[in-house]
Amino acid sequence: MSFSLALVGRPNVGKSTLFNRLVGRRLALVDDQPGVTRDLREGEAKLGGMRFTVIDTAGLEEATDESLQGRMRRLTERAVDMADICLFMIDARVGVTPADEVFAEILRKRAKHVILAANKGEGAAADAGVLEAWNLGLGEPLRLSAEHGEGMGDLLAELLPLADKYEARAAQDAPETEVDVSDEDDPEEAFRMPTLAKPMQVAVVGRPNAGKSTLINKILGEDRLLTGPEAGITRDAISLTIDWEGLPCRIWDTAGMRKKAKVQDKLEKLSVSDGLRAVKFAEVVVVLLDAAIPFEQQDLRIADLAEREGRAVVIAVNKWDIEDAKQEKLRDLKEAFERLLPQLKGAPLVTVSAKTGRGLDRLRAAIETAYRTWNARVSTAQLNRWLEGMVAAHPPPAPQGKRIKLRYMTQAKTRPPGFVVMCSHPDKMPDSYSRYLVNGLREAFEMPGTPIRLWMRGQGDRNPYKGRREKNAGALKKHLNKKK
Incomplete structure (x- = not known):
């Protein structure tokens, strides 16, 4: 990827719709209500013949406190600091709002390079908003329609010279590569872990507020995912590619899964569907339980789903740092696991603390073991x-x-x-x-x-030789009769 492009702007200006168009798939959840996106989502974008990393962000809010909106804003500001280019999107039908003016000022101070886009720009109803966008002082606005794909050529023309600059800089900064001439192989190491041509796909699933996002942040070593005391913060299934102490992984953070009968909201249904899709494409599924209330009915359903999908399963019990009688609790957990999930008998069960990081080494080893077993072959x-x-x-x-x-x-x-x-x-x-x-x-x-x-x-199932002798004899007899 030559550069990174962050999509920023107020809630509901069409950032996720443009993100999906650039990556060519419906990865980000899209809905009419504002504030659907909360976490940062990265994707491999393609525009014309150009490839780059695109980052979908939460809608910029004016809150700066410790509220959910305040934490979402800080996460978006972090994306602005990280990205090479920011595409600042406004709603051309609404026009420039006071919030847009505030955020334009923030981008002028923090962003490396800003491109202004007036989205939802199809039709005459957007003309006034496009003209208003000039007042933000960020140059000529691009007139886009993320939903209908209009203006993508203009966006490409704006990005091409910037892409050339970043590619030239990357080539200049690239270190000289050294050739490894070692011919010594470790056959035992090759047996222990199959060679990964691509990162191992790991999905972290569980009920709301089990600590999935906090756990992944601790593995990453940074606050990359939005967390907090509120249940159900995560909505999209967010994937992050990391090197976990030598183990290349693509980890999926998923929305908390409640009982089907309790899921009435359309957006929550979309979130759960997104999480189920992550389970189906994962190789290892980590079912995260809350130590205070482990093996609830929904936990059992989630673990059973992973088994039915044929995924390798690891059971992780979170919030272990606040447990007092640890030995007694662990004994009860193992007994309940064997009794309630006999179809997963022998699967790894590890205790962790997403808050302190205790047990993450055991979790990594359990994931590696589960993956190796999942790939097992017997002569x-x-x-x-x-x-x-x-x-x-x-x-x-x-x-x-x-x-x-x-x-x-x-x-x-x-x-x-x-x-x-x-x-x-x-x-x-x-x-x-x-x-x-x-x-x-x-x-x-x-x-x-x-x-x-x-x-x-049965012996006759899929036997390619069944009836071949009779068939050959018949063909020979027919051929001899023709010669006569």
């Missing part, structure tokens, strides 16, 4: 030796006097591990015997907690 020879032992110890049932024969087993996939057993009468195999095999796989091949998929197949 066919090992599986069939193991299967013989399992059948000898506990033969499958004989429905209607016909014994089910397990003939062959192989691993069909990873992420999560999936296995196929070739057998007779697969439709008559009881679930209890399948669970017996799954539990045996977990124990024998050290795959605790990860979802395991097991499919029973």
Whole structure:
């Protein structure tokens, strides 16, 4: 990325709509009510042939105290300080407001470079607002319509010379690269952790006010996400790419998930849907519980969802710093975990404090272990030796006097591990015997907690050679008859 562009302005001027257009996807939540965006969201933008980082920000508020609006404003001001260019957006239909004038003055003092845009500029109703924008003293306003894509060529023309400047500066500042001539490999390290071609996708999920944003801020080492005592602050599923002590991660902060019956507001429904989407695209899901009220019904539903989606799961219990009887509490937590979530038996359970940072090293190790197990692969020879032992110890049932024969087993996939057993009468195999095999796989091949998929197949299922002899014989006979 050659430069970063922050979209700033009052609430409801169309920043998130423009953000979605620039990244080419509907990443940011958009609604008619103001103040939907609260956190900073980054995306890879493409405009013409130019690529850059675009930052969607919360609407600039006039509050400067410790209220939610005041904290949102400070986060936006931080984005202004970080960004190379600020695109200051006003609503052309409304015209310039006193708040716009205040924020224009702030940008003149803090921003490195400011571009003024009069959004919602389609039609004659916006003419007056575009003219008013000249009074802000930030140069000629770009007339845009983020919703309809109008004015994108003008924005490109404004950004191109700035992009050239930043690219030239980046090339000048780039350090000389050194070639690594070492040919020593560590086979044990390669076995412990699969090579990551891209950052590991980690989603942090849980009920409102469990401390998800605070936890991610502590991992980052900076207040990058909006936090506070109010429940439900996070609305968008925000992703951040970091290097967590040598482990490249893309961590998703998600909105708190309440019971479905309690979610009536349209915006909250959008927020929850955004969080569910993050779970489906994650590789490891961290289910964050509140130590004071762990394993509520909603916690169980969230953990079960992650398992059904086939994600690697880590259970993290937050606010451990305020617990007194820690040993007794931990014993109760482990007992409740095994009893209430048997489908995740053996999954990592770690205690953390998002406030103090205690336990983050254990959480990182648990995430790495869960990811490694999720990618586990077992050779066919090992599986069939193991299967013989399992059948000898506990033969499958004989429905209607016909014994089910397990003939062959192989691993069909990873992420999560999936296995196929070739057998007779697969439709008559009881679930209890399948669970017996799954539990045996977990124990024998050290795959605790990860979802395991097991499919029973009959000998005729997907057999590419079935009927081939008869078919070939028929074709030969037909060919000989033609020659006669």
